[in-house]
Amino acid sequence: MLDKQTRFILGAQDPEMREIERVVESAGFARAHAARGGRRCNPQTAYAADEVVLVGRDAVPRAVLLPPKTPTVFVECRLRGFDPVTTVDHHHPGDPGWGVPPERFLDGSSLGQVLRLLEREADETQRLLAASDHCLTAAYQGRCPGVDPHELLFLRASWQAKMSGRTLSDVIEGILQAAKQVRRHHDSEFGESRFLDPTQMPSDLPEGAAYAGMPVRYxxxxxxxxxxxxxxxxxxxxxxxxxxxxxQAGREVYGNPYRGYAGAYWPGTA
Structure with missing residues (x-):
């Protein structure tokens, strides 16, 4: 059991983190958002946070005082000067969810780890969120027990429609069309579909590739x-x-082989 004085420090925002925040609040624990330079962290800065803020409904970050001995749980972030009681993550070697396979997606996902810390069972929506965040392609291919790929598509498309302002039917059609393009562009020599011109990338490509169950480089x-x-x-x-x-090309790289994804940044392109 966690001490009720424990504060959860949350990393970059995404659908899973939004649900983690809701669960933490409903369990009666305080939370704050990892920040750098006064702004809530994004995926690139979440592991180099130097302060914490609380971002309200108005999207304005407000500084939060975090006493040095406050017991903390880091969720997909790191905060300089603090040693957490425990870490919730699945992005880096040594993280609790690093090498966890799709069949145990709740053990691997950050949402599943938080639910376990709070001694709660995952509901249907939380299972969908956890599976999609931990191993999206595998979840779409039916490898996550208790996760319906059709329900997953509806959930993911609904979120994208809400965030983009598009209609739900437009998003679903975009995903299905992207899946078709991924299949058409599959290169048997490389074992992947390639979309290397940023100006020609189909809309909904990452989601469509996951739905198609095929590797994609873009x-x-x-x-x-x-x-x-x-x-x-x-x-x-x-x-x-x-x-x-x-x-080997000297680029900044991130990824998790067990979750099937990786990325790289070109230096000097900003």
Whole structure:
């Protein structure tokens, strides 16, 4: 059991983290958001946080005082100067969920780990969120016990529609069309579908590739001008090969071979 004085420090926002925050609040625990330079962290800065904030409904980050001896749980983040009571994560070697297979997705996902800490059982929606975050391609292919791929598609498309302002039917159609393009572009020599021109990337490509159950490599130009190449849906060996390729080229690399994804950033493109 966690001490009620324990505070959860939450990393970058996504559907799973949003649900983690709701669960933590409903269990009566305080929470704060990892921040850097006064702004809530994104996936790139979450492991180099230097302060904490609380972002309200108005999206304004407000500084939070965190006394040095406060017991903390880090959820997909790190905060300079603090040693957590425990860490909830699945992104890096040594994390509790690092090498957990799809068949045990609740043990691997951050949401599942938080539920276990709070001694709660996952409901149907939480199982869908946990599976989609921990191993999306495997979940779409029916490898996560108790997770219906059709319900997963509806949940994921609903979230994307809400965030993008598109209609639900438009998002679902986009995912299905992207899946068709992934199948058409499959390169048997490389064992993957390639979309290397950021200006020609189909909408909903990552989701469509996961739905198709096929490895995909694609590039995107981020808002800050950084070129990023991503690989998703591959075997552990294929993910390792992707990461080694970019490390040898001197690029910043991240990924988890056991979860089937990796990415790399081109230096000097900002």
């Amino acid at each position: 590039r995107a130009l981020l808002p800050e001008g950084v070129l990023k190449e991503m690989y998703k849906g591959g075997t552990p060996e294929a993910v390792e090969a992707f990461m080694d390729e970019h490390r």
